[in-house]
Amino acid sequence: MTIQTIKTTPYGDQKPGTSGLRKRVTVFSQPNYVENFVQSIFDSLEDFAGKVLVIGGDGRFYNDVAIQKAIRIAAANGFGKVLVGQNGILSTPAASNIIRHYKALGGLVLSASHNPGGPEGDFGIKYNIGNGGPAPEKITEAVYARSKVIDSYKTVDAGDIDLAAVGTQKVGDMVVEVIDPVADYARLMETLFDFEAIRGLFASGFRMTFDAMSAVTGPYAHAILEGILGAPKGTVVNGTPSPSFNNGHPDPNLVYCKDMYDLLMTPEGPDFGAASDGDGDRNLIIGKNRFVTPSDSLALLAANAHLAPGYKGGIAGIARSMPTSAAADRVAEKLGIEMHETPTGWKFFGNLLDASRVTICGEESAGTGSNHVREKDGLWAVLLWLNIVAVRKQSVDEIVRDHWATYGRNYYTRHDYEEVDAGIANKLVDDLRAALPGLPGQILGDDLQVAYADDFTYHDPVDGSTSAKQGIRIGFTDGSRIVLRLSGTGTVGATLRLYLERYEAADGRHDLDTQLALAPLIALADQLAGVRQRTGRQEPSVIT
Ligand code: G6P
Ligand code: ZN
Numbered sequence: 259m260t261i262q263t264i265k266t267t268p269y270g271d272q273k274p275g276t277s278g279l280r281k282r283v284t285v286f287s288q289p290n291y292v293e294n295f296v297q298s299i300f301d302s303l304e305d306f307a308g309k310v311l312v313i314g315g316d317g318r319f320y321n322d323v324a325i326q327k328a329i330r331i332a333a334a335n336g337f338g339k340v341l342v343g344q345n346g347i348l349s350t351p352a353a354s355n356i357i358r359h360y361k362a363l364g365g366l367v368l369s370a371s372h373n374p375g376g377p378e379g380d381f382g383i384k385y386n387i388g389n390g391g392p393a394p395e396k397i398t399e400a401v402y403a404r405s406k407v408i409d410s411y412k413t414v415d416a417g418d419i420d421l422a423a424v425g426t427q428k429v430g431d432m433v434v435e436v437i438d439p440v441a442d443y444a445r446l447m448e449t450l451f452d453f454e455a456i457r458g459l460f461a462s463g464f465r466m467t468f469d470a471m472s473a474v475t476g477p478y479a480h481a482i483l484e485g486i487l488g489a490p491k492g493t494v495v496n497g498t499p500s501p502s503f504n505n506g507h508p509d510p511n512l513v514y515c516k517d518m519y520d521l522l523m524t525p526e527g528p529d530f531g532a533a534s535d536g537d538g539d540r541n542l543i544i545g546k547n548r549f550v551t552p553s554d555s556l557a558l559l560a561a562n563a564h565l566a567p568g569y570k571g572g573i574a575g576i577a578r579s580m581p582t583s584a585a586a587d588r589v590a591e592k593l594g595i596e597m598h599e600t601p602t603g604w605k606f607f608g609n610l611l612d613a614s615r616v617t618i619c620g621e622e623s624a625g626t627g628s629n630h631v632r633e634k635d636g637l638w639a640v641l642l643w644l645n646i647v648a649v650r651k652q653s654v655d656e657i658v659r660d661h662w663a664t665y666g667r668n669y670y671t672r673h674d675y676e677e678v679d680a681g682i683a684n685k686l687v688d689d690l691r692a693a694l695p696g697l698p699g700q701i702l703g704d705d706l707q708v709a710y711a712d713d714f715t716y717h718d719p720v721d722g723s724t725s726a727k728q729g730i731r732i733g734f735t736d737g738s739r740i741v742l743r744l745s746g747t748g749t750v751g752a753t754l755r756l757y758l759e760r761y762e763a764a765d766g767r768h769d770l771d772t773q774l775a776l777a778p779l780i781a782l783a784d785q786l787a788g789v790r791q792r793t794g795r796q797e798p799s800v801i802t
Contacts, residue, residue: 261334261430263410266290272298272405274398276603276746278384280370283320286381290411292327295401296366297411299385300335302400303364308338312357312386314348314439315368316474316537317499318375321346324368324383326418333432334412337363340432343439346421347499349474349538351627351635352443354390358631359442364388369474369537371747372509376502391608391632395725440481447482450568450630451641455648460489464647465528468640469518469542472496472504475534478637487644508535510542510624510636511802512549522546530647530654534636539604540624541639545654553583553670556620558661559642561589563618565649566642568630573617577610579603580714580729581741581757582622583668592665601716601728602746608632609720622672622757622802659768666764669775673798674745675754675789682792683744683752690730690742690787697732703782707735732786737761740783754793756783773801 269288272279272295279295286292300306311332315321325346332340341356342348348356350367357365364387370380385393385401393401414430427434460466468483470476476497483489496504507514510533521527522544531544543550550558560576563569575596576586590597596615600606604627607619611629620626625634643654650657675683697711714728729743738760745753758779762768773780784790 260415262413262415264290264293264413265410266294266408268406268408269294270406273402274384277371277392278367278382280373280380280382280747283377283379283381286320286324292324292383293331293411293413294405294408295383296328296331298401298405298408299366300331301404301408302397306363307336309363310339310341310360311337312341312348312353312360312362312365313368314343314353314356314365315346316349317345317347317501318370318381318503318536319377319379319501320381321368321501322421324381325421327413328366329419329429329434330413330416331411333416333430334414337432340434342421342434342436344422344424344436347439347474347477349439349443349478351539351631351633351638352439352478354386354631354633355443355446356437357386357388358390362388364393367537371537372507372535372540374503374507375536376505379502386632389608389612389632391611392603392605394605394608395723440478443478444482444486446630447638447641448486450638451566451645452649453487456487456641456644459644459648460487464530466493466530466532467518467521467528468494469510469515469531469533470494470497471508471510471514471533471535472498472500472506473508473534473536473538474499475538475637478538482637482641503536510535510540511800513800515542519544519549530644532640532643534640535624538636539627539634541626541636542624543639543643543654545658548655548658550654550658551583551670552620552624552626553578553585553622553668554658554661555639556582556618556626557585557589557665558657559620559626559639559646560586560618561661562646562650562657563642566645569617569628574614575610575616577607577616577619579606579621580731581672581743581755582620583670583759584737584761585665585668586620588665598719601714601725602743604634606716606718606725609718613720615720622670662768663764666766667762667768669760669762669770669772671758671772671776672802673756673758673780674800674802675756675793675795676748676799677751678754678793678795680752683754686754686787686789686792687730687742687744693786694730694732703785704778706738706778706782709733709735738779740779740786742783742787754789756787756789756798758783
């Protein structure tokens with residue numbers, strides 16, 4: 259085998275965002291773009307000679323091309339072995355599990371999550387460390403710094419490996435093992451959940467629809483739901499991964515899963531609907547006549563986790579990202595366990611999970627997960643919900659209402675303004691930030707008194723690191739909040755996210771329309787930040 263050192267010139271834009279490097283395929287397919295970034299990752303790691311690297315992705319367009327390149331670069335750099343999912347497929351949580359289970363040094367997760375795929379769509383590369391979770395900022399910053407000065411990368415003059423053939427092959431001196439993407443993950447799920455109870459649920463006629471959105475969870479859902487758990491064939495829809503997600507937008511929200519939502523709101527519809535995103539880490543949960551917001555889902559799963567065998571001893575604590583509603587905080591308080599508020603991005607949960615400070619984590623962006631891996635996990639959330647429904651023998655709607663009657667309801671919505679001019683968006687945030695010191699104590703809008711107003715800074719209690727400027731929070735004395743931040747995952751212009759929350763006590767009104775319940779706060783937020791006026795947009799691009 260000949261190791262080749264190829265000269266290259268840096269790209270200036272390889273800065274990993276909330277979740278790795280995400281760009282258009284047209285950007286990734288520029289000469290040496292993938293090579294530069296992968297070599298920059300390896301240059302930022304220590305002691306990888308002879309170690310195991312996991313590689314897998316969500317099957318989107320360019321997945322196979324990038325995998326073949328990464329394998330050659332790994333071989334030239336001296337990795338001992340690469341574990342790669344068959345046909346290049348590994349859902350993000352499954353990749354996390356493989357890294358942990360086989361004690362790999364880390365892994366390359368190739369995905370742009372819920373963003374559209376195809377030649378004109380998005381692609382992404384993320385490095386995960388040995389605990390199975392996304393690399394911390396210390397590493398992603400080193401990768402970016404390296405990418406700005408890189409002048410060569412290493413590769414080998416070897417052909418492509420056969421990604422379809424499960425088993426062992428060699429690239430130069432390095433072993434490449436193509437593995438079944440589903441088997442280890444399914445075994446892990448079996449250790450966490452009461453599969454007997456869920457089998458019983460399906461056997462009793464419980465009807466479910468799971469939309470895999472032509473993305474990576476198709477094979478997992480077919481094997482686990484219809485295979486092991488005995489749900490009727492046809493339970494899983496759009497279950498074959500497609501490089502362009504069948505020209506769809508694999509984001510499991512009420513916009514892209516509207517058909518499913520409508521179905522669940524009809525009397526003849528199924529009892530339970532769920533979906534997952536491009537790479538399998540997000541989830542959407544809809545019961546008959548009841549959409550469960552991700553923030554509520556986190557609180558509900560935490561409150562009921564003990565009903566699943568994997569969590570029967572109780573949970574150590576809960577973590578949520580800052581913009582996620584405070585519904586889970588009330589559960590933590592009642593259980594007398596730790597509650598942590600972190601910046602947006604799953605990577606911030608890693609330390610807390612590793613230190614056993616928390617067991618369950620979640621984000622408003624439809625991510626929930628636990629200490630079983632170090633990524634959020636779409637199917638895990640679906641299976642935990644099924645486990646809870648099977649044991650409580652209640653509908654999703656009943657379980658949600660019971661929860662509100664115990665803890666109160668946090669009305670919650672997110673308004674996104676997508677593809678806003680970056681200059682305008684940055685100025686808007688800067689101006690609001692500058693106004694924050696004057697806000698506390700003021701009475702605004704309809705009698706809302708500002709309790710605090712700041713730009714969220716996170717102090718990691720485990721490693722002592724600090725992450726500043728994580729989003730503007732304006733909290734009111736009645737528990738309401740306005741949060742505003744710029745998305746770290748967009749690929750074009752800036753996405754402005756406005757998060758609004760209002761608390762209604764346990765004996766309060768739980769049946770208001772969410773947008774109406776939050777209307778005064780929405781108006782106040784616009785008044786404070788001037789979103790409409792500055793962006794020229796009359797309404798958000800997406801409301802979740
Ligand atoms: C990805 C990350 C999440 C994050 C979400 C939204 O899914 O894995 O941790 O919450 O993106 O991030 P953004 O920066 O776009 O709000
Ligand atoms: Zn995702």
